[in-house]
Amino acid sequence: MNAAIIELADIRKTYNEGTAVAAEVLHGINITLRAGEFACLIGPSGSGKSTLLNLIGLLEPPTAGSYLLKSRAIQQASDDERTRARLETLGFVFQFHHLLPAFSAIENVMLPGLMRDGAFTREQRANAQQLLTAVGLADAMDKPPNELSGGMQQRVAIARALALAPDLVLADEPTGNLDTHTADEVFALMRHFNETKGTAFLLVTHDPRLAARCDRVIELRDGTIVGDAASKTSK
Amino acid sequence: MGFEWTVALRFLREGGMQTLMIVAGTTIGIAVIVFITTFLGDLQRDLIKRTLGVQAHIVIRPAEEVARPLRETPAAAAALPQVQARAQRLRSVDQWQTLVPVLRATPGITAISPIAAGPGIITRGDSNKTVTIMGIVPAPYIAVSRFAEKIVAGSLRLDPGDVLIGTDMAKDLGVGLGDKVRLSTPTSPGDAYQVRGIYDLGIRSLNRAYAYVGLAPAQAMHALPGGVSSLELATDDLFGAEKLAANLRRTMPHEVESWMQANPQLLAGLSNQTVMTVLVRFFLGLVVAIGVASVLVVAVVQKTKEIGILRAMGASRGRILRVFLLQGALIGASGALLGCACGYALTYVMSNILRSGDGTRFFAANFDPQLYIYTLVAAVALGLIAAVMPARRAARLDPAQAIRI
Numbered sequence: 001m002n003a004a005i006i007e008l009a010d011i012r013k014t015y016n017e018g019t020a021v022a023a024e025v026l027h028g029i030n031i032t033l034r035a036g037e038f039a040c041l042i043g044p045s046g047s048g049k050s051t052l053l054n055l056i057g058l059l060e061p062p063t064a065g066s067y068l069l070k071s072r073a074i075q076q077a078s079d080d081e082r083t084r085a086r087l088e089t090l091g092f093v094f095q096f097h098h099l100l101p102a103f104s105a106i107e108n109v110m111l112p113g114l115m116r117d118g119a120f121t122r123e124q125r126a127n128a129q130q131l132l133t134a135v136g137l138a139d140a141m142d143k144p145p146n147e148l149s150g151g152m153q154q155r156v157a158i159a160r161a162l163a164l165a166p167d168l169v170l171a172d173e174p175t176g177n178l179d180t181h182t183a184d185e186v187f188a189l190m191r192h193f194n195e196t197k198g199t200a201f202l203l204v205t206h207d208p209r210l211a212a213r214c215d216r217v218i219e220l221r222d223g224t225i226v227g228d229a230a231s232k233t234s235k
Numbered sequence: 236m237g238f239e240w241t242v243a244l245r246f247l248r249e250g251g252m253q254t255l256m257i258v259a260g261t262t263i264g265i266a267v268i269v270f271i272t273t274f275l276g277d278l279q280r281d282l283i284k285r286t287l288g289v290q291a292h293i294v295i296r297p298a299e300e301v302a303r304p305l306r307e308t309p310a311a312a313a314a315l316p317q318v319q320a321r322a323q324r325l326r327s328v329d330q331w332q333t334l335v336p337v338l339r340a341t342p343g344i345t346a347i348s349p350i351a352a353g354p355g356i357i358t359r360g361d362s363n364k365t366v367t368i369m370g371i372v373p374a375p376y377i378a379v380s381r382f383a384e385k386i387v388a389g390s391l392r393l394d395p396g397d398v399l400i401g402t403d404m405a406k407d408l409g410v411g412l413g414d415k416v417r418l419s420t421p422t423s424p425g426d427a428y429q430v431r432g433i434y435d436l437g438i439r440s441l442n443r444a445y446a447y448v449g450l451a452p453a454q455a456m457h458a459l460p461g462g463v464s465s466l467e468l469a470t471d472d473l474f475g476a477e478k479l480a481a482n483l484r485r486t487m488p489h490e491v492e493s494w495m496q497a498n499p500q501l502l503a504g505l506s507n508q509t510v511m512t513v514l515v516r517f518f519l520g521l522v523v524a525i526g527v528a529s530v531l532v533v534a535v536v537q538k539t540k541e542i543g544i545l546r547a548m549g550a551s552r553g554r555i556l557r558v559f560l561l562q563g564a565l566i567g568a569s570g571a572l573l574g575c576a577c578g579y580a581l582t583y584v585m586s587n588i589l590r591s592g593d594g595t596r597f598f599a600a601n602f603d604p605q606l607y608i609y610t611l612v613a614a615v616a617l618g619l620i621a622a623v624m625p626a627r628r629a630a631r632l633d634p635a636q637a638i639r640i
Contacts, residue, residue: 050639054635083552086548101249
């Protein structure tokens with residue numbers, strides 16, 4: 001069995017804690033994600049998917065419970081340490097791509113390297129060229145994001161998430177605003193990197209077609225996990 | 236800092252018109268600051284030059300003589316209630332010859348001119364005029380008073396028997412170059428002197444007030460053998476004269492007077508002007524700072540999502556803070572560079588346009604590197620300070636929320 005990347009035990013999240021409008025949105029979540037897994041998180045709106053993803057992504061701290069990132073208790077760490085852990089172990093893909101318009105496609109892919117090394121380097125460029133070629137954007141590398149289509153932008157975002165070879169990529173509805181054909185292409189790319197690089201993926205999705213093609217489906221309802229099983233159609 | 240520089244520069248470039256406008260605003264603010272500082276500085280120096288005439292920056296005179304009661308006990312004070320003030324005689328600065336090398340070694344003093352001055356009468360035929368007879372040594376006196384530029388006829392040479400008088404005095408007496416006049420003082424019956432030169436100080440009463448002779452004849456006429464009535468000093472820093480005078484006052488028993496003490500009205504006028512410029516500069520700086528701050532506040536709002544994504548990708552709060560501080564500093568620095576250039580150009584053009592009554596330049600376009608260096612440093616600091624609030628706001632953004640917006 002592969003090493004665990006994240007281990008969540010009895011994770012709870014309460015918003016507006018200690019006030020009259022306090023609301024617990026996650027009630028004791030237990031998930032372990034291992035290297036190389038390709039999992040998705042499904043559930044109706046308001047079930048706490050995004051909150052859980054933000055929690056796993058170290059963007060929000062849990063109210064209670066234990067979170068081990070690569071066997072290290074991370075929720076007590078300082079903001080700077082959690083930021084560094086994000087840079088080194090996690091990659092993010094969001095629904096609305098969120099490329100930086102001030103940077104070209106290839107520079108967007110080189111941004112994580114710029115954060116790590118403090119400068120744009122030749123190695124980062126070579127790596128970014130390789131990734132962009134792999135996502136089929138060899139001809140659009142120097143274009144600014146606003147000259148790329150939605151699908152192309154999302155492919156750049158995937159290349160960016162993979163720039164520093166993270167252990168886990170978190171994707172929040174990565175195909176949410178793409179047409180079916182483009183969504184399939186983007187999904188296939190993630191699958192491709194999962195298989196060739198061994199990067200683990202956790203996708204949040206509303207699309208049952210895509211969920212069916214994941215190795216593992218975690219279903220969330222009202223802040224509780226109601227299903228966590230290997231997908232029926234998975235290989 | 237590579238990440239911060241790259242992102243800050245890209246954000247500014249992306250800002251486009253917004254960045255151009257605020258840099259233009261900063262440029263104008265800085266240009267006006269540079270212009271009024273240079274303009275007013277020159278104007279003040281010029282005003283002092285014109286008003287002071289031949290007055291020295293610092294004058295050393297013998298201390299005033301005071302009458303003291305013989306016995307200074309309370310009982311004696313009661314018995315002698317009235318002590319008459321002493322009349323001030325013309326006396327020499329005590330030990331002035333030993334004082335000169337000490338003054339010469341004092342930093343800040345550029346010239347020392349001994350003067351033997353006292354009351355006298357200038358006579359030609361039936362015409363008598365009272366006059367202050369000034370005994371000078373020409374070379375140091377020129378250095379202290381710029382007297383050389385005031386000579387309008389003849390030359391500044393004072394051999395024994397030579398005298399220099401003002402234009403109005405010459406007219407009053409009806410004399411010209413080479414004519415003889417008689418100079419006498421209460422302590423000497425007087426002698427004949429030849430008019431060697433005629434000066435014009437620009438003020439009629441001053442042109443009638445002084446007759447210049449060599450130091451030795453003046454000493455003889457004023458009964459000050461080997462003595463001087465005052466030492467006049469030139470300093471390298473006009474506005475530091477009072478400070479220097481205060482230092483000298485502590486080390487010697489003589490009366491030391493700076494031009495500021497001698498001309499309190501002029502000084503008050505100048506300080507009012509200085510206060511005004513400081514105020515104008517302060518408010519211009521404030522306006523620039525508010526402009527920079529408001530542009531950056533808007534930029535933070537516009538870039539909320541991008542800040543969120545950068546934070547999610549692994550940029551620390553500190554880095555985001557520095558990205559925005561750097562933008563403020565860069566706006567300040569570029570505005571200052573352009574503003575200094577425009578300010579100098581403005582000063583240069585205005586100095587050619589503005590002329591005073593006699594056609595000379597109202598002020599000179601002096602290039603003072605110190606002003607430009609200070610302005611640059613201050614503008615960068617100002618940009619940084621203006622950026623603090625927006626930068627902190629950017630750094631405090633919650634990445635999870637920022638992305639969702």
